[in-house]
Amino acid sequence: MVIAFDIGGTKIAAARVGADRTANEIGRLPTPIRDYDAFCMAIGDLAGPGGEPIGISIAGVVDPRDGRLTVANIPCADGKPLAADLEARLGRRVGVLNDAKAFALAEATVGLGKGHASVFAVIIGTGIGGAFVLNGRLVMGSTGSAGEWGHGPAAATRTGATLPNVRCGCGQPGCVDTIGGARGLERLHQHLSGVEADSPAILTAWQQGDPDAVRTLDVYLDVVGGALANTVNILDPDIVPIGGGLARNAALIAAIDAEVRARTLGKRLTPLCLPTETGPEKGLIGAALHVSDTPPS
Numbered sequence: 001m002v003i004a005f006d007i008g009g010t011k012i013a014a015a016r017v018g019a020d021r022t023a024n025e026i027g028r029l030p031t032p033i034r035d036y037d038a039f040c041m042a043i044g045d046l047a048g049p050g051g052e053p054i055g056i057s058i059a060g061v062v063d064p065r066d067g068r069l070t071v072a073n074i075p076c077a078d079g080k081p082l083a084a085d086l087e088a089r090l091g092r093r094v095g096v097l098n099d100a101k102a103f104a105l106a107e108a109t110v111g112l113g114k115g116h117a118s119v120f121a122v123i124i125g126t127g128i129g130g131a132f133v134l135n136g137r138l139v140m141g142s143t144g145s146a147g148e149w150g151h152g153p154a155a156a157t158r159t160g161a162t163l164p165n166v167r168c169g170c171g172q173p174g175c176v177d178t179i180g181g182a183r184g185l186e187r188l189h190q191h192l193s194g195v196e197a198d199s200p201a202i203l204t205a206w207q208q209g210d211p212d213a214v215r216t217l218d219v220y221l222d223v224v225g226g227a228l229a230n231t232v233n234i235l236d237p238d239i240v241p242i243g244g245g246l247a248r249n250a251a252l253i254a255a256i257d258a259e260v261r262a263r264t265l266g267k268r269l270t271p272l273c274l275p276t277e278t279g280p281e282k283g284l285i286g287a288a289l290h291v292s293d294t295p296p297s
């Protein structure tokens with residue numbers, strides 16, 4: 001049994017995850033984003049007095065060299081060695097994992113990746129992310145950023161379109177992440193057509209054959225499919241489950257899959273990229289699997 005947490009900028013959700021790998025929520029609290037003491041106390045309160053290990057999925061990157069977090073939307077925890085701090089306070093084992101990595105580990109273990117040796121799990125939501133699981137183990141990388149395929153230059157080499165050149169949250173100009181997520185799709189549509197619309201409206205217009213939306217999606221698929229094909233060439237995974245808000249549109253994921261398979265070196269006759277559920281449950285299960293698998297520090 002593990003007490004698992006899904007921590008975002010607005011709420012902390014806690015659940016019990018048992019050997020059957022299902023998550024049963026036990027409580028939630030608003031995230032104290034400015035007060036680190038209160039933040040750690042909220043986690044301790046939700047975990048309760050038992051001695052079960054604690055697994056945390058959080059929207060930040062954990063540096064495997066020193067366990068320090070980089071987390072933009074919870075300023076009080078930014079730069080803190082959260083796992084070590086909680087272990088010292090609570091006297092129990094704690095594992096902290098980036099949310100995309102937690103999703104990937106769950107997806108590879110109990111999701112679409114179950115039974116596959118290599119799984120590159122992708123999130124296409126507000127922004128884009130990903131993580132690689134090989135033979136049931138997460139590939140962390142030396143700085144904790146393995147699988148972050150969204151942070152390289154966006155290129156539209158098939159369509160030759162000019163792209164909006166926006167500075168990414170990571171600090172670099174023109175990352176794939178600035179085009180690939182829901183906000184990016186909206187930005188691209190406005191750049192190409194001058195029309196302001198939200199991502200569901202753009203996707204609906206695309207499916208109805210609206211010429212502006214068809215053009216936007218052609219360029220979007222060029223950028224996102226090209227970057228994902230690059231990653232697939234490097235990792236050559238067995239399956240690429242795609243979750244996140246935009247993955248609810250099955251036609252979009254099918255179009256991404258067609259673009260990726262047309263542009264990878266290794267040819268595949270069956271779909272590689274498949275839509276899956278993200279949801280908080282995957283993060284909780286992934287965080288629990290991770291701490292169960294981590295030796296005590």
Ligand SMILES: [Zn+2]
Nearest residue numbers: 151168170175
């Ligand atoms: Zn970036």
